[in-house]
Amino acid sequence: MFPERIFSGMRPTGSLHLGHYHGVLKNWVRLQSEYPCFFSVVDWHALTTHYETPEVIEANVTEVLIDWLAAGIDPTQATLFIQSRVPEHAELALLLGMSTPLGWLERVPTYKEQIEKIKDRDLQTYGFLGYPVLMAADILLYRASLVPVGEDQVPHVEMTREIARRFNYLYGRESDFEEKALEAARKLGGKRSKRYLELRNAYQQDGVDEALDQARALLQESQSLSLNDRERLFGYLEGARKIILVEPQVLLTEASRMPGLDGQKMSKSYGNTIGLREDADTIAKKVRTMPTDPARVRRTDPGDPTRCPVWELHAVYSDDATREWAAAGCRSAGIGCLECKQPVIDGILREQQPMLERAQKYMDDPSLLRAIVADGCDKARKFAHETMRDVREAMGLAYT
Known part of the structure; x- marks a missing residue:
């Protein structure tokens, strides 16, 4: 099983306000000392609704990054990067889109709401319809196990889980999967191998949920397995498929108590904000x-x-x-x-x-920010490269 890891992103809409700080950034500051965290400015997402005004994106990205650092996000603890600087986001979104049913996208609650609510621009576009797939790619690319969101964002994480589950079902099959899984189990050692198989049978044949948790813990403790063998054994526990993309869990965050200047929720659309700076x-x-x-x-x-x-x-x-x-x-x-x-x-x-x-x-010195972003993008690409290697191999695209 992959280690616990957090991904969260923010669209570059310009300078952030106190609502962002109390609703998101304070939580990120806490999480960065508890988990490996990937925080991304998702600039491609800005184009899904503001494709006709791309000239503002660069300045907005800079403002968001400075505000993150001002709020206490520490680049020595968390990885800060820009989505478009890691092209694997686009590649994974394209490949996930090949198997994502159209009906799933049309049923996303916010899709119809935004279409009805935003009348001043044309959102009848492929990019806007497909943004949940891009969002899923953002998360799945880093095999993030946890996504910190509020209640209103839970459906998006659920969509990501469904996309990952479908991908693993379609592409996690290996013709000799069971033989490879049993060979991997033998590498656990006699007693551990026997215990693993007993727990697998208890879960699959008798439906004992506790057996699944115990078997996962056993695998987590084992130091003798390669990453591929570990993935196979986790997949073998639940069926006969290799886990390629991790199904993320929701990490619910408390709703922000930060009201705007008029008593409503603080939001730029209401014109009731106080900026961080x-x-x-x-x-x-x-x-x-x-x-x-x-x-x-x-x-x-x-x-x-x-x-x-x-x-x-x-x-x-x-x-x-x-x-x-x-x-x-x-x-x-x-x-x-x-x-x-x-x-x-x-x-x-x-x-x-x-x-x-x-x-x-x-x-005072913009080169400091550029260095942080360059370093963060390099780190993000290393993780993204590993995921895409496995995705291409699973989809039969690893040939040269």
Whole structure:
């Protein structure tokens, strides 16, 4: 079985905002110290919806990468790279597309939603219909076992699992698979080999799920197997197929608590964002002009914190004592709305300061960013090359 590995990507839509930080990047920062992580700017995905404005992509890619580094993504821990710099993404997407049923793509929930929702551009394109296949290729190329997503992205990972399962079913067959698997089992040693076969029979013949878990653990512990033998034995546990592409599991992330300036979810489409690297004066002005409880027409009018968008920002940026002060002051009209907003402004600027410091060196010396990207792309291509070697061989394309 392949080692646990994480893949996650982000479309280059320009500078990131605090919603991205609290919803995605804080989680990436934590994960990079727990797993091998591949984080990709998926620039080809930007073309699936914005193919008519390619001139903005390069600048957007740069902004996203600097924001990642500013947020604390560490290139010595995680692999940062640009999707289009690893052409194997396109090759795997093409080959997966050969066996992906058209009906699967047409049933993707977001496909029809986006077609109906986005009226200002033509999305009746092959690229937009096929983006789930490209997304699957992004994940499967690195044989990622875990994909951190929110609830709304779970269907996309499920689609990736189905595509991988279908590929393994079609191309994981070997004419002498069972003989090779039994030969690999003998390499485990007498006792381990016997135990492996007993557990396989318990799972396949008697349906004992625990036996599958025990057999997998046994294989994980074995140091005497080559990668190909290990793949065969994992496949032999569940049937008679070699595992070529790993079916990824969802790693659910908590929904972001970061509200926008109007109380809705922070989103560029709503025009209610605060950028990761916005200047202090602009941030202060945005927060000071936020709407508050409509009942507080005058300074002396009492209000209800739960009806005020600023209160949601207090939940993110203020400690318990400050929240108690703000709630009591609002209800009694003991403080004005501008007074209530100041701790939020202070909290945002405090959180932002280390980000600005980390970003500055890449803005001062762009060659540092280019070196990180070049190194990340080289690392990504090495993994991609290994996967594509196995994919080509399985599909009969390994001839010279």
